[in-house]
């Protein structure tokens with residue numbers, strides 16, 4: 082049965098994402114419109130995967146485990162589902178689906194309401210803010226507001242560097258909504274210091290008058306100043322009646338102790354108030370600087386987006402208006418990894434969820450669904466509060482179901498995880514092992530030479546035939562990751578890390594960037610770097626003129642001239658990415674922030690990543706390595722005390738304060754419990770990534786696994802069987818669907834070797850291609866626009882009758898029923914594909930609307946020509962396109978040459 086308001090709270094690998102896909106498809110089969118289903122994830126990767134999983138599941142429905150689940154949920158028969166999946170898939174592919182990250186969704190809302198925030202709708206988002214720009218802007222604003230003193234005092238008082246203060250400001254900025262109800266007052270704290278020192282004097286007197294006072298007792302009450310007094314160990318005691326003072330003890334001493342403690346407590350509180358008061362003042366300036374920066378640059382970080390959307394929603398009290406502006410189109414909401422949602426994010430989603438679950442108004446048939454695992458909540462530092470899961474469930478009266486079987490891991494791994502966490506994580510329900518998963522291997526090794534051990538285990542796996550891409554080493558920090566990377570490199574083992582996966586760090590891309598730097602700056606060093614990276618002899622490079630040529634053409638020219646296109650997708654991605662940069666300066670000064678990763682298929686090596694980054698992923702073999710360095714003491718200056726999801730209070734961390742302030746002591750205890758929970762959760766995430774084999778490498782002292790009291794152990798048999806499977810997967814590479822722009826066909830044609838002597842007919846051909854490319858739709862109404870664009874570009878080299886001739890030819894083409902039948906499907910113009918180390922450009926690639934009952938699509942490859950000359954060459958060229966598409970998609974493909982002749986259109990099938 083399809084329960085309208087449902088959540089799955091279930092452990093790792095139990096199929097939450099699986100059930101999310103089942104839910105999405107069940108909604109589709111029940112007739113929901115794809116464009117009315119909002120599915121939110123945390124990462125782009127997860128959003129893309131979900132999209133792909135939906136398509137793949139529909140395509141292979143009869144063989145998928147999802148089929149029975151969907152039948153159960155929808156109460157529709159398997160036959161009905163199979164008979165209707167084609168229709169559902171078509172609807173899905175043709176709809177504007179809303180499967181995206183929570184950040185993109187908020188960005189979308191902000192674009193709709195951008196003018197409320199004095200922004201232009203075309204603002205851009207970057208995951209990392211221009212820290213330096215912001216810092217300098219902030220300092221300027223601080224100076225203008227006359228708050229330099231505040232900043233300096235704050236820094237001195239808290240013993241923090243400016244950058245630390247800066248992150249505190251950011252923390253406050255993000256939590257501004259939650260902090261709104263808390264007031265801070267400026268206070269004088271010196272009177273409390275005086276009072277404490279006064280009471281100390283009295284205490285000293287009592288001790289000095291006591292004949293039996295030991296030298297330790299006398300020394301214990303000596304303090305030159307307030308700080309020294311606070312550092313005394315006896316301050317934390319309830320009474321002074323203990324060994325040191327026993328011989329002189331009088332009840333008056335405890336009265337003084339009490340007074341001193343009270344004075345210290347009040348001094349701490351006053352200091353805390355001043356600190357937060359100053360921070361709040363500075364946060365206003367910080368927010369102002371941020372605003373100035375995004376108004377100047379139209380550039381926002383995701384936290385800015387969330388902040389602004391929240392503010393705007395508060396401005397608009399008419400929520401109907403919000404839904405109207407959101408196209409009133411969200412009837413179903415699905416949320417993934419709900420445990421990581423921040424309170425602010427939930428506050429923004431709340432009105433939508435309320436509408437959906439209240440079952441009235443425009444959301445009469447709406448539904449709400451979320452999945453998560455509180456045990457995997459590891460983003461407390463980003464504002465995620467795991468209690469949110471329960472609160473949301475209660476607030477919305479959501480049914481919660483459990484999933485008890487682990488579908489990811491083998492028995493040994495599942496049972497090890499159960500054993501380790503059952504007694505340690507609250508409400509832990511041991512997972513069941515899936516039928517048939519009775520293998521697996523777990524080894525806990527202790528070796529203080531952590532890196533050596535990791536390298537040895539990786540080698541062992543490789544020797545046993547493990548696929549290198551299926552081995553992951555999970556580390557505590559990025560720094561540790563670098564060391565692991567270094568150690569593996571020393572042994573000539575390839576490694577893939579987050580940095581290596583960045584597109585701009587790929588060799589071919591680095592080379593092109595050096596080339597562009599040489600072109601722009603003219604410094605010899607860049608030329609040398611360029612040649613070193615492409616392993617060619619240094620020779621002169623002709624300087625390009627950026628005023629006359631586009632960056633794209635310069636890069637394409639270099640690719641051609643130096644034969645840079647080897648068998649990799651990275652240059653393709655780079656070409657696509659640079660088309661977004663307005664000019665060479667923007668590219669050269671900003672490329673480091675280019676947030677594009679290299680093609681996964683190009684990356685080969687052991688995956689080295691942090692535990693945090695491993696969330697949601699799974700690997701055949703996982704090695705979790707202990708911290709290489711000692712755990713640093715918590716440096717968080719602020720302790721946030723939550724009551725469920727309500728921020729109750731905040732405290733300034735002060736050493737020894739828990740001995741004098743009960744409230745603070747309670748908050749600190751709560752905080753410690755949460756830190757412990759975070760640590761446990763992170764380890765839980767790490768251990769549950771393994772499908773087959775799990776290794777835990779720990780050290781004998783200060784181990785991050787101490788909390789688990791792990792014993793050295795070996796469970797099960799180590800077996801590696803990934804080799805064949807991966808080999809199989811590799812032979813079929815799915816075609817990339819992303820629309821890419823690498824210039825136009827005409828640009829390429831002009832680069833191609835010209836064999837025709839007739840310049841006029843070449844120009845005519847180029848212009849005709851251009852006009853065809855510029856047609857937004859294949860209909861007569863689109864001709865004038867495309868023609869105007871063509872004239873703009875080629876008008877000066879064409880005669881009037883040639884232009885008329887060209888228009889006639891295009892009209893005839895669009896009138897040809899044969900041509901129109903070939904383009905019935907999804908059309909990709911100017912499609913660049915990579916095949917056998919060559920870059921090919923297909924004029925028009927059509928993914929035909931599938932024939933009834935056929936599981937796979939069929940592709941039409943259409944090449945335009947304006948004359949019959951070089952007919953044989955055309956045939957062989959299109960033939961090679963057909964082979965490429967067949968091989969890449971593993972689907973059927975036909976090639977056609979479309980001759981747009983003077984008086985007719987002839988289509989010849991290859």
Ligand SMILES: Nc1ncnc2c1ncn2[C@@H]1O[C@H](COP(=O)(O)OP(=O)(O)OP(=O)(O)O)[C@@H](O)[C@H]1O
Nearest residue numbers: 092093094095096097098099100146454488489697
């Ligand atoms: N009911 C099921 N039948 C068959 N396979 C399943 C089922 N549920 C999940 N799986 C498979 O088990 C693996 C883990 O599932 P999934 O990724 O959905 O788990 P999860 O609960 O989202 O895990 P995590 O919390 O670690 O992200 C996947 O490979 C998935 O395809």
